[in-house]
Amino acid sequence: MLSGAGISKRKELELFGRERMQDGQEERRRSSSSSSCFVKPSRFAMEEPTAHLYVANCGPAVGIPISVIRDAFSMFGRVTSVLQPAGDSSGSRVYVSYVNVSDAIAARQAWNGRPCDLLQGRVMLIQHAVPQQQQPPVEAQVPVFTLTKDIGIPGLSLYTDFISPEDEQELLTAVDAEQWTTLAKRRVQHYGYEFLYKTRNVDKNQKLGVLPLSVEPVLSKVALLSEMTHAKEPSLPLDQLTVNEYPRGVGLSPHIDTHSAFEGSIISLSLAGPCIMEFRKYKKKTVTPVDEISHVPDLQEMSHQEDGVNDQEVANLRQLNMEMERKALFLPQRSLLIMSEEARYAWHHYIPHHKLDDINGQIVSRGPRRVSFTFRKVRSGPCTCIFPEQCDSQQPHLSTLCPSNDDNNSSESSSKTVPSLVKPFNSVTPEIEKTYVHKVYDAIAPHFSATRFAKWPKVALFLNSLEAGSVIADAGCGNGKYLGLNPKCLFVGCDISPPLVEICTQQGHEALVADALHLPYRTGFCDAAISIAVLHHLSNEGRRVRAIEELLRVVHKKGKVLITVWAVEQEDKNLLSKWTPLTCKYMDEWVDDVGTKFKRNLSTSSLGSIKEGSNEDLKELTLEKDLVEQQEYFVPWHLPYHRAEVGGASAAAVASGLAKKDDTKRAVVYNRYYHCFVQGELERLVSGVPGARIIDQFYDKSNWCVVIERL
Ligand SMILES: O=C(O)CCC(=O)C(=O)O
Numbered sequence: 270m271l272s273g274a275g276i277s278k279r280k281e282l283e284l285f286g287r288e289r290m291q292d293g294q295e296e297r298r299r300s301s302s303s304s305s306c307f308v309k310p311s312r313f314a315m316e317e318p319t320a321h322l323y324v325a326n327c328g329p330a331v332g333i334p335i336s337v338i339r340d341a342f343s344m345f346g347r348v349t350s351v352l353q354p355a356g357d358s359s360g361s362r363v364y365v366s367y368v369n370v371s372d373a374i375a376a377r378q379a380w381n382g383r384p385c386d387l388l389q390g391r392v393m394l395i396q397h398a399v400p401q402q403q404q405p406p407v408e409a410q411v412p413v414f415t416l417t418k419d420i421g422i423p424g425l426s427l428y429t430d431f432i433s434p435e436d437e438q439e440l441l442t443a444v445d446a447e448q449w450t451t452l453a454k455r456r457v458q459h460y461g462y463e464f465l466y467k468t469r470n471v472d473k474n475q476k477l478g479v480l481p482l483s484v485e486p487v488l489s490k491v492a493l494l495s496e497m498t499h500a501k502e503p504s505l506p507l508d509q510l511t512v513n514e515y516p517r518g519v520g521l522s523p524h525i526d527t528h529s530a531f532e533g534s535i536i537s538l539s540l541a542g543p544c545i546m547e548f549r550k551y552k553k554k555t556v557t558p559v560d561e562i563s564h565v566p567d568l569q570e571m572s573h574q575e576d577g578v579n580d581q582e583v584a585n586l587r588q589l590n591m592e593m594e595r596k597a598l599f600l601p602q603r604s605l606l607i608m609s610e611e612a613r614y615a616w617h618h619y620i621p622h623h624k625l626d627d628i629n630g631q632i633v634s635r636g637p638r639r640v641s642f643t644f645r646k647v648r649s650g651p652c653t654c655i656f657p658e659q660c661d662s663q664q665p666h667l668s669t670l671c672p673s674n675d676d677n678n679s680s681e682s683s684s685k686t687v688p689s690l691v692k693p694f695n696s697v698t699p700e701i702e703k704t705y706v707h708k709v710y711d712a713i714a715p716h717f718s719a720t721r722f723a724k725w726p727k728v729a730l731f732l733n734s735l736e737a738g739s740v741i742a743d744a745g746c747g748n749g750k751y752l753g754l755n756p757k758c759l760f761v762g763c764d765i766s767p768p769l770v771e772i773c774t775q776q777g778h779e780a781l782v783a784d785a786l787h788l789p790y791r792t793g794f795c796d797a798a799i800s801i802a803v804l805h806h807l808s809n810e811g812r813r814v815r816a817i818e819e820l821l822r823v824v825h826k827k828g829k830v831l832i833t834v835w836a837v838e839q840e841d842k843n844l845l846s847k848w849t850p851l852t853c854k855y856m857d858e859w860v861d862d863v864g865t866k867f868k869r870n871l872s873t874s875s876l877g878s879i880k881e882g883s884n885e886d887l888k889e890l891t892l893e894k895d896l897v898e899q900q901e902y903f904v905p906w907h908l909p910y911h912r913a914e915v916g917g918a919s920a921a922a923v924a925s926g927l928a929k930k931d932d933t934k935r936a937v938v939y940n941r942y943y944h945c946f947v948q949g950e951l952e953r954l955v956s957g958v959p960g961a962r963i964i965d966q967f968y969d970k971s972n973w974c975v976v977i978e979r980l
Pocket residue numbers: 511513521526537538618641643
């Protein structure tokens with residue numbers, strides 16, 4: 270569009286760019302309390318002063334009638350018109366025209382970026398502009414909100430076309446002019462308060478400043494919407510904004526925004542591209558009667574055989590089938606999502622890490638980028654919601670847990686230059702470990718033990734290097750093959766699997782059932798400790814670090830610890846192709862790939878769907894091998910039928926879907942969860958643990974290994 274001043278479009282854009290920068294700088298100078306303040310320029314902004322002002326964050330939509338605006342601006346001189354811009358769906362911008370340029374300059378100098386007492390204390394962005402043509406009457410421009418119906422989650426609403434493409438472009442231009450913080454997979458910006466990924470909260474004493482003026486039109490529209498819908502929420506004013514930039518294929522792990530951190534609704538505006546957002550509600554687990562469980566006649570009998578697997582255990586196995594209600598919603602570009610009440614407090618929201626989305630059967634490739642603006646209100650007191658199970662105010666221990674699986678977490682909060690920040694330790698064993706490590710080893714223990722006798726020379730070397738009389742802890746001792754290896758030392762073993770510990774004790778070893786994250790030894794009790802092939806079974810970094818901390822805790826000063834883990838860099842490359850790659854580290858994501866294991870009530874919203882058990886991620890992996898380095902795997906364990914008959918746990922395992930029968934191999938196939946380490950990863954984790962000094966590190970037989978000394 271040509272400007273009224275007769276400059277070419279190109280020239281106008283150039284001016285626009287300069288004007289924006291100048292105003293941005295001016296804004297920053299003025300607002301010392303604000304960490305950053307991007308401004309929203311008018312397309313008609315002029316570098317040279319004119320008699321016309323573009324005034325953002327002011328207008329009928331924010332409760333200021335045109336007549337009041339006219340009166341207020343009249344204090345600087347005669348106002349000829351107050352008009353609303355064409356195509357402004359927000360209703361929160363006006364053009365004020367004076368007779369004299371000097372009056373416009375005075376008004377701008379007085380009120381740009383400052384609270385204006387005559388207009389309810391609003392802070393406006395004011396720029397000189399080209400003259401405007403008369404626009405349709407104000408009433409015609411009151412925004413129309415298009416609500417998507419039938420999402421089926423109480424408190425969840427989606428408004429499509431919430432802002433215009435022009436407004437979208439301006440917001441994107443504004444954020445792109447600001448500094449991004451790079452997380453592991455996406456980039457973020459925080460305004461108002463910084464969102465701290467480690468605690469999933471904000472520091473209320475560290476206010477960065479007010480939200481940028483450029484988002485005022487969005488905020489105004491949200492306020493108007495909330496008024497029109499008589500919403501109890503959102504609690505206004507919204508004072509925290511996180512801008513997330515997701516490249517293609519990147520999503521967000523399931524989480525509920527911390528109750529104690531934010532009150533009222535969570536509001537998210539999708540820009541630059543659409544995405545699928547999935548909502549998940551975990552249902553209380555119910556015990557299924559045993560007789561409904563088994564459908565495998567030839568294995569069915571075994572649940573009552575000699576190893577004491579009883580009905581209750583079978584039922585427990587069944588209980589692992591987490592019941593989860595899922596609904597998928599397609600968030601179009603420029604839509605506004607409002608999560609209130611149950612949707613906000615009780616449902617997890619999740620963006621799958623996919624490059625392709627299945628929208629009602631149609632495979633849609635995601636665009637190169639999605640940028641979301643998530644607005645929240647920082648909470649002042651404790652949360653008193655009616656969802657205590659998810660409420661960290663009402664169950665304070667929840668606040669110490671990281672979300673089960675969140676890449677939104679502190680490992681991401683580190684920029685690339687601070688690699689040692691990790692997720693907080695999660696004291697609750699994730700389901701993926703319970704199901705795909707503990708249960709599996711329990712079920713395969715005798716067979717596993719029978720095949721695990723070869724002692725690894727490097728471990729033997731380490732154990733034999735220790736002084737006679739040393740007390741050595743073997744944390745995750747398995748069948749106890751290293752216990753007693755150095756006869757001059759005293760070995761104490763522990764393992765999470767009772768059947769494996771039983772095998773150790775039957776052989777006269779000292780062994781206990783314990784968890785690698787809570788070793789059953791006094792601090793400084795041991796002279797040395799080993800952790801052989803254990804850490805790769807822990808499903809997040811916080812837990813892996815915690816296990817290292819525990820190993821160091823139990824050895825005294827100068828005590829040594831040997832840790833070995835499976836490497837991604839396997840010597841036998843063919844092996845990798847026999848494993849099932851998990852596209853995400855955590856259960857909530859990988860269940861998509863093995864959907865049959867977890868019977869869930871999946872429902873489809875009017876706009877989007879996810880097919881149960883669809884192998885989207887796997888498909889994508891085949892299509893797009895360059896996605897990310899694959900570190901999460903299911904590694905199969907083939908338990909021969911004749912072995913599976915011993916004990917009987919396999920009957921229940923097959924019945925519950927934990928294991929599968931493979932008649933061609935005449936084996937029951939279990940999957941074990943592995944996080945394979947990349948080169949340098951183990952060292953990185955160790956070096957983040959205080960009091961640890963790496964004295965040796967090496968790669969051997971497809972394992973990464975370190976020897977650490979406690980300082
Ligand atoms: O990208 C989005 O729309 C959601 C972001 C989100 O859930 C969050 O930052 O907590």
